[in-house]
Amino acid sequence: MPALGYTYDDHLPADFSAQSLRNDVLTGLTAPRKWLPPKWFYDKVGSELFEDITALQEYYPTRTERTILADSATGIVRAGQSRTLIELGSGSSEKTRLLLDAMIAQPAEPAEPHADHPVDPRGKVASYVALDVSEDALRSACAGLVSSYPRLRVGALRADFTHHLELLPKGERRMVAFLGSTIGNFEPAERAAFLRALRGELGDHDQFLLGADLVKSPDVLIPAYDDTGGVTAAFNLNVLDVLNHSLRADFDRSTFEHVVVWDAENEWIEMRLRATQDMVVHLSDLALDVHFDRGEEVRTEISAKFRRDRLIPELETAGFVARGWWTDPREWFSLSLWGTA
Numbered sequence: 049m050p051a052l053g054y055t056y057d058d059h060l061p062a063d064f065s066a067q068s069l070r071n072d073v074l075t076g077l078t079a080p081r082k083w084l085p086p087k088w089f090y091d092k093v094g095s096e097l098f099e100d101i102t103a104l105q106e107y108y109p110t111r112t113e114r115t116i117l118a119d120s121a122t123g124i125v126r127a128g129q130s131r132t133l134i135e136l137g138s139g140s141s142e143k144t145r146l147l148l149d150a151m152i153a154q155p156a157e158p159a160e161p162h163a164d165h166p167v168d169p170r171g172k173v174a175s176y177v178a179l180d181v182s183e184d185a186l187r188s189a190c191a192g193l194v195s196s197y198p199r200l201r202v203g204a205l206r207a208d209f210t211h212h213l214e215l216l217p218k219g220e221r222r223m224v225a226f227l228g229s230t231i232g233n234f235e236p237a238e239r240a241a242f243l244r245a246l247r248g249e250l251g252d253h254d255q256f257l258l259g260a261d262l263v264k265s266p267d268v269l270i271p272a273y274d275d276t277g278g279v280t281a282a283f284n285l286n287v288l289d290v291l292n293h294s295l296r297a298d299f300d301r302s303t304f305e306h307v308v309v310w311d312a313e314n315e316w317i318e319m320r321l322r323a324t325q326d327m328v329v330h331l332s333d334l335a336l337d338v339h340f341d342r343g344e345e346v347r348t349e350i351s352a353k354f355r356r357d358r359l360i361p362e363l364e365t366a367g368f369v370a371r372g373w374w375t376d377p378r379e380w381f382s383l384s385l386w387g388t389a
């Protein structure tokens with residue numbers, strides 16, 4: 049096998065993924081209000097569809113976060129003083145390149161080895177570890193980074209950030225990035241548990257960089273999740289194909305429609321799949337029949353939107369200390385940097 053140029057660690061062996069998918073589907077599709085967790089969107093097709101979404105005119109989050117990074121990556125990296133970037137839910141790692149450029153452009157390392165900046169005998173000046181559930185996304189992102197950044201040490205970690213934070217590579221002055229407002233996919237209690245668990249893994253000199261989408265008019269929010277070209281609908285419906293392939297289910301995706309709702313009370317977008325007829329779906333691997341009434345919905349994702357004056361206390365409650373806040377002129381998206389002491 050040719051050298052990959054990056055390390056690849058898989059902590060989601062087939063039996064873990066299968067078991068975890070079975071548990072989630074059994075719990076979610078037998079609940080009184082059916083739901084599925086969003087991580088199952090991201091097979092090869094789902095990861096590619098997500099990349100298509102990020103390029104849509106209606107989908108402002110990626111574009112806006114990229115603009116903030118383009119303006120502020122140097123300041124963010126300078127504030128963090130880190131040469132190790134670990135990214136949770138890294139996907140294509142495209143926006144991350146702006147952080148890597150800034151990290152690599154930082155002043156040269158001290159000539160003598162130092163606990164915070166050990167001299168790499170291969171002349172590498174910085175490290176990047178991408179963590180994602182999607183093997184395809186990890187491999188394609190890391191291969192691209194290796195060819196673009198010869199002085200970067202690159203690692204791929206296939207793991208679940210809701211289960212495996214203890215697997216984050218150890219080191220001093222790490223910056224853990226969580227971009228794309230993926231944090232919005234957690235319900236509030238899960239989000240608090242995730243932030244506490246992450247804080248527990250970080251040391252005194254580590255930093256957390258968070259990309260969070262901000263509350264704005266539903267006139268902007270809804271089209272971002274319900275584009276006229278139907279790309280987000282295809283992404284949403286793809287989860288049924290994932291269940292068909294992985295659990296030998298017999299969902300007919302033409303009998304479901306993509307639904308997007310703005311929940312003004314919780315300030316989150318909900319993506320749902322609505323049954324367009326009464327039906328029974330059989331999931332062979334679970335020996336399960338699931339009945340759907342016409343009009344019944346499965347919630348497939350929430351995407352919470354944030355306000356600065358609520359987000360800051362949430363992170364402080366988890367034990368983080370605010371280090372910086374960056375936004376765009378319309379205040380549609382935020383990047384915030386957090387220390388631990």
Ligand SMILES: C[S@@+](CC[C@H](N)C(=O)[O-])C[C@H]1O[C@@H](n2cnc3c(N)ncnc32)[C@H](O)[C@@H]1O
Binds near residue numbers: 090137140229
């Ligand atoms: C909304 S996309 C964001 C991708 C990228 N960070 C960006 O900003 O464009 C979410 C990413 O998180 C990954 N993901 C979702 N749930 C995950 C989990 N529980 N553990 C690890 N990765 C997960 C998906 O595979 C996907 O690449």
